Amino acid sequence: xxxxxxxxSQVSKTFGQQKVLDGVDLRIxxxxxxxxxxxxxxxxxVMLKLIVGLLKPDRGSILVDGEDVPGLSRRxxxxxxxxxxxxxxxxxxxxxxxxxxxxxxxxxxxxxxxxDEVTERARSALSQVGLGGSYDKMPAELxxxxxxxxGIARAIVTRPDYLLxxxxxxxxxxxxxxxxxxxxxxxxRELGVTSVVVTHDMTSAWTVGERFALLNDGRIxxxxxxxxxxxxxxxxxxxxxxxxxxxxxxxx
Ligand SMILES: Nc1ncnc2c1ncn2[C@@H]1O[C@H](COP(=O)(O)OP(=O)(O)OP(=O)(O)O)[C@@H](O)[C@H]1O
Ligand SMILES: [Mg+2]
Numbered sequence: 593x594x595x596x597x598x599x600x601s602q603v604s605k606t607f608g609q610q611k612v613l614d615g616v617d618l619r620i621x622x623x624x625x626x627x628x629x630x631x632x633x634x635x636x637x638v639m640l641k642l643i644v645g646l647l648k649p650d651r652g653s654i655l656v657d658g659e660d661v662p663g664l665s666r667r668x669x670x671x672x673x674x675x676x677x678x679x680x681x682x683x684x685x686x687x688x689x690x691x692x693x694x695x696x697x698x699x700x701x702x703x704x705x706x707x708d709e710v711t712e713r714a715r716s717a718l719s720q721v722g723l724g725g726s727y728d729k730m731p732a733e734l735x736x737x738x739x740x741x742x743g744i745a746r747a748i749v750t751r752p753d754y755l756l757x758x759x760x761x762x763x764x765x766x767x768x769x770x771x772x773x774x775x776x777x778x779x780x781r782e783l784g785v786t787s788v789v790v791t792h793d794m795t796s797a798w799t800v801g802e803r804f805a806l807l808n809d810g811r812i813x814x815x816x817x818x819x820x821x822x823x824x825x826x827x828x829x830x831x832x833x834x835x836x837x838x839x840x841x842x843x844x
Contacts, residue, residue, distance in 0.1 A: 603652030614810030627801030677747035692727030717749040737768035
């Protein structure tokens with residue numbers, strides 16, 4: 593029987609002359625709350641795009657619930673993406689549509705629900721993230737934190753099995769960040785999703801993560817539980833946790 597969850601084996605990805613991923617191995621079990629850490633530019637967003645099939649690896653395999661993502665047909669990819677939702681780094685809302693329409697769009701694209709049901713579910717997703725009153729607002733009228741929450745509403749409205757968050761707290765004040773972290777935790781519990789949170793914010797990581805991976809120089813250089821991460825005394829994971837420019841991780 594095929595393994596449930598995401599299994600990344602020996603994945604490499606190069607853009608032009610730049611080798612971004614160089615033999616990445618990582619397993620994310622169903623129901624896990626996984627955090628992927630790494631300095632800026634190490635390929636964290638690229639990894640998320642590989643998982644959902646937005647990019648193809650040069651080498652290696654990516655299995656989701658036993659299905660080989662790079663090998664999927666267009667139809668297969670479309671089916672796979674219905675089980676995934678991605679919360680993009682900047683929220684990625686369409687500025688010309690209301691917040692409610694942005695959320696409803698995901699349902700219009702992926703389901704054949706009746707109009708009433710689409711609106712009802714979009715409203716309900718917005719209230720789950722505390723934006724019950726913002727259906728008719730334009731994205732430009734929202735603060736950064738509200739845009740992130742609207743992005744989360746758009747992700748959960750299709751009721752995915754996997755929720756991938758790309759830097760959900762970057763650029764937010766500590767209070768709004770904490771609210772987003774607790775929202776992620778609550779959604780994990782309420783929706784029973786497998787979540788993958790890419791971040792370099794350790795406060796966020798400790799709040800939302802149960803397993804941690806650190807991506808550096810194209811490879812996973814740490815993979816372990818929260819307790820194992822907390823207990824590391826040296827090496828790249830300890831340096832990353834402490835936010836020190838001295839150690840095996842190069843600042844530039
Ligand atoms: N489509 C692309 N074409 C060319 N280069 C790309 C592409 N996507 C990513 N890269 C390069 O790959 C590297 C990793 O990018 P990525 O966005 O995954 O970093 P990141 O770890 O998410 O960083 P950050 O924390 O700043 O978001 C960068 O050097 C980037 O320029
Ligand atoms: Mg990124």
